[in-house]
Amino acid sequence: MCQVNGETFSPKLEPQIIHGKACVKCEKDSVIVVGTNGTFCKDCFEVYFSHKFRASMGRNPLVRHHDKVALAYSGGNNSSALLNLIKKGLDPATVKKLKFTPGLIFVDERILYPSDDYEKVKEIEEIMRNTGFPYHIVKLEEVGAMCIYTLYIGIVYLIVNHICFNVNVMFKKEIPFLNHVIFIIDQVFSTEDTDEKMTNAEKLEKLFNSITTLTSKQETLYRLRCYLLSRKAKELGYDHVFMGETSTRLAINILSNFSLGRGVHLPQDTGFSDGLRFEGVGVKLLRPMREMSMKEIAVYNALNKVPTVFLPNLATSQSVTSSVQNLTENFILGLVAGFPSTEMTVFRTSNKLHGKNDEKKSRGCCRLCFGAIDTECGTAQATALRHTLFSEAIN
Amino acid sequence: MPIICHVCNDKKALLKRPKTGHALCKECFYWAFESEIHHTIVTGKLFKEGEIVAIGASGGKDSTVLAHTLKVLNERYNYGLDLRLLSIDEGITGYRDDSLETVKRNQQEYDLPLTVLSYETLYGWTMDAIVKKIGKKNNCTFCGVFRRQALDRGAMMLGVNKIATGHNADDIAETILMNILRGDIARLKRCTAIITGDDPSGIPRVKPFKYTYEKEIVAYAYFKKLDYFSTECIYSPDAYRGHARAYLKDLESIRPSTIIDIIHSGEMLSVCQGVKLPSQLKCVRCGYISSNELCKACILLEGLNKGKPKLGIGKTSKVTQQLKLSKSEEASCSGGCNKIKNDL
Numbered sequence A: 001m002c003q004v005n006g007e008t009f010s011p012k013l014e015p016q017i018i019h020g021k022a023c024v025k026c027e028k029d030s031v032i033v034v035g036t037n038g039t040f041c042k043d044c045f046e047v048y049f050s051h052k053f054r055a056s057m058g059r060n061p062l063v064r065h066h067d068k069v070a071l072a073y074s075g076g077n078n079s080s081a082l083l084n085l086i087k088k089g090l091d092p093a094t095v096k097k098l099k100f101t102p103g104l105i106f107v108d109e110r111i112l113y114p115s116d117d118y119e120k121v122k123e124i125e126e127i128m129r130n131t132g133f134p135y136h137i138v139k140l141e142e143v144g145a146m147c148i149y150t151l152y153i154g155i156v157y158l159i160v161n162h163i164c165f166n167v168n169v170m171f172k173k174e175i176p177f178l179n180h181v182i183f184i185i186d187q188v189f190s191t192e193d194t195d196e197k198m199t200n201a202e203k204l205e206k207l208f209n210s211i212t213t214l215t216s217k218q219e220t221l222y223r224l225r226c227y228l229l230s231r232k233a234k235e236l237g238y239d240h241v242f243m244g245e246t247s248t249r250l251a252i253n254i255l256s257n258f259s260l261g262r263g264v265h266l267p268q269d270t271g272f273s274d275g276l277r278f279e280g281v282g283v284k285l286l287r288p289m290r291e292m293s294m295k296e297i298a299v300y301n302a303l304n305k306v307p308t309v310f311l312p313n314l315a316t317s318q319s320v321t322s323s324v325q326n327l328t329e330n331f332i333l334g335l336v337a338g339f340p341s342t343e344m345t346v347f348r349t350s351n352k353l354h355g356k357n358d359e360k361k362s363r364g365c366c367r368l369c370f371g372a373i374d375t376e377c378g379t380a381q382a383t384a385l386r387h388t389l390f391s392e393a394i395n
Numbered sequence B: 001m002p003i004i005c006h007v008c009n010d011k012k013a014l015l016k017r018p019k020t021g022h023a024l025c026k027e028c029f030y031w032a033f034e035s036e037i038h039h040t041i042v043t044g045k046l047f048k049e050g051e052i053v054a055i056g057a058s059g060g061k062d063s064t065v066l067a068h069t070l071k072v073l074n075e076r077y078n079y080g081l082d083l084r085l086l087s088i089d090e091g092i093t094g095y096r097d098d099s100l101e102t103v104k105r106n107q108q109e110y111d112l113p114l115t116v117l118s119y120e121t122l123y124g125w126t127m128d129a130i131v132k133k134i135g136k137k138n139n140c141t142f143c144g145v146f147r148r149q150a151l152d153r154g155a156m157m158l159g160v161n162k163i164a165t166g167h168n169a170d171d172i173a174e175t176i177l178m179n180i181l182r183g184d185i186a187r188l189k190r191c192t193a194i195i196t197g198d199d200p201s202g203i204p205r206v207k208p209f210k211y212t213y214e215k216e217i218v219a220y221a222y223f224k225k226l227d228y229f230s231t232e233c234i235y236s237p238d239a240y241r242g243h244a245r246a247y248l249k250d251l252e253s254i255r256p257s258t259i260i261d262i263i264h265s266g267e268m269l270s271v272c273q274g275v276k277l278p279s280q281l282k283c284v285r286c287g288y289i290s291s292n293e294l295c296k297a298c299i300l301l302e303g304l305n306k307g308k309p310k311l312g313i314g315k316t317s318k319v320t321q322q323l324k325l326s327k328s329e330e331a332s333c334s335g336g337c338n339k340i341k342n343d344l
């Protein structure tokens, strides 16, 4: 979902060139309008854009000199812009050369889509090869080899069709109704054990076929993709992963997270770093583009003639109301069109919030998404969770 | 073949609960609905024995069901509460007249004392007069701000310990979304609280319906044949809130649990240390709790009375400056140099 969904909207975005207005920096004529930040000439826009990227890295000094960084490249607008920025930043002629060593990881998700986009993946590989950086193509189904996590998560989705919050509700054993669910999970586990011969691709297919709603499919794919990137990058000797998520994408994710009951994961899912989520399993996912908007990215790509490749995703040719994420994307993009400041407002709101039991600490993490646990309901007060448990218990 | 009730396994199921999706018979639905609210009241420690509680009664479904349920639960579980109805007459022709009639019928049926307070008495303006002045675009700002204060003022007059409002889970989820979209951290923090009123002099407000779905309230009122007034306020909400409401309705149709999930999300977050929240002051004019020198209601009133009705609809800080400015202008006109110094 991260970059994937955003792609659908990118072709419509063309940089707006307006004449007769002056650049806010140098007052030259013929300028580009970017969101709420005023108008720029081409040169000043370049400076502004790369400054945003460097400033974001400077404020969050997690990448040290000579670190190896894997860019999660998808061919889409966001990661293509990021790749271009990194290429420029490493150019010997650049004043302040970037100090890390990059590589590229492309997650091949074609197993999920009926159409065979062999040519497009070839195109993506070509782009990656031309950078001269080391690159890796990782098939999504590889996640199946990593743990039974995939099948496990799928079965839970199948039964409850809910995300984290509700899934964990289901594990409270004191409620009679829930023992039933645990029983079903155990059963499936045992069948799976005898089914050792299943290939990773079959496992993944079984998983996605078992998920009944597009909301859960998209959520699962997002979680799997993050997990795979983090873990694979570690295996390949990288220190961090760069994600291409923009402020627009994050505003959508913030609202989706809220609607899916995952508020507690906002800092991990939308912050500069994903914190301790994959500690011990993989490396940190970082979001150096989180202060750029979708529109700025589109302008940058158009000005620099950055090649992009569009691959279909789960949201492709689905209706707006087919999932929580699609609806939210449509909602945010619609609002941004009428009220351009919305996206930064949502983004900043989220920056000021943290989860009540944020990092793992002693509590451990969710076995399904590796996120912070938000299902400890004290008996001292009324909470949505307690209420839900009560509702389930009396019915 | 008729579907049998999921709970009692005996009677014919009459409805599918919006919240859980289970098919229930009428009696089991009443029992589940009321038990959940009782559970919320007990776990949230909403009331203490012997308290006087004003129920904000608008004649609409939420407050009618609230009055009914609180009366039933108060008797069933011996809460020992003294329940009162408190109505606000905004002065909206065709809306309030009829809904006040409903409240009066409810008063007789539930045998609870009723007090009606009008905007005209409280502020010198009816909503109709305000709309005439400012048009239909921003009237919900006025209505909301004035109503909130009106309940408090009325509650103070009645000498009650708490105000119970009919805010349901849908309302709270919508408010959470609105506050994220507006970036209002302070309100975001406050709107998930089940009891509000941090100031000791303010009367705490409680929300027994915090986790109750609007659809279930409607179903309860329908099956119980409760007498309520069902017309939406004729002055419809502003565009932005309208978007948020439509978004929430769509979310609910995709995933019914979204409403409670949003509240859960809100409850699991807190404001980072170091984020400045507006401090709680008291309005210099009326004494109401406010984040500014002047409370929103007083700013809006000032605008109305001065013939600048748009005042107070935008950013509050700007307005305060503007007000200060106009005050000092006045002062200088009347030649009071000392007054200018005081204002600055």
Ligand SMILES: [Zn+2]
Binding pocket: A023, A024, A025, A026, A027, A028, A040, A041, A042, A043, A044, A045
């Ligand atoms: Zn310039």
Ligand SMILES: [Zn+2]
Binding pocket: A164, A165, A366, A367, A368, A369, A370, A371
């Ligand atoms: Zn989880």
Ligand SMILES: [Zn+2]
Binding pocket: B005, B006, B007, B008, B009, B010, B011, B024, B025, B026, B027, B028, B029
């Ligand atoms: Zn029954």
Ligand SMILES: [Zn+2]
Binding pocket: B283, B284, B285, B286, B287, B288, B294, B295, B296, B297, B298, B299
């Ligand atoms: Zn005041």
